[in-house]
Amino acid sequence: MIAAASNAIYANGxxxxxxxxxxxxxxxxxxxxxxxxxxxxxxxxxDLCPSPGCQATLDLSQEAFAAIADLNAGKIKIDYTQV
Known part of the structure; x- marks a missing residue:
């Protein structure tokens, strides 16, 4: 399960x-x-989800998104915490 992070989280890698x-x-x-x-x-x-195209804090892989939400939603509100 993978994701790309926005600039705010990515912190130059x-x-x-x-x-x-x-x-x-x-x-x-x-x-x-x-x-x-x-x-x-x-x-x-x-990976980085680069601005301005990235409109999310985290861009989840399709597999990760499907684990928590209906894929047809496209975008969802999330809570996230570092583990």
Whole structure:
């Protein structure tokens, strides 16, 4: 399970290899009103999600996203903590 981190977390590569527990907290759009599965996933930061294209704190791999939310949601609100 992997993710890319925004500039705020990435810290010029210092975040590579760090692990975060991520949990879906809610929807960000009207497409899937309740996307969360009620689970969490631990991801390892492996890349930078560069600005301005990156609109997220963490960009989860498809596998990691599917573990915590409906893939059709596309974007979700999350809580995350370093582990």
């Amino acid at each position: 210092a975040a590579c290899g760090r692990r975060y527990s991520v949990r879906c907290t809610g929807a960000t759009n009207a497409g899937v009103p309740q996307p969360c599965k009620g689970t969490s996933v631990v991801v390892t930061i492996v």
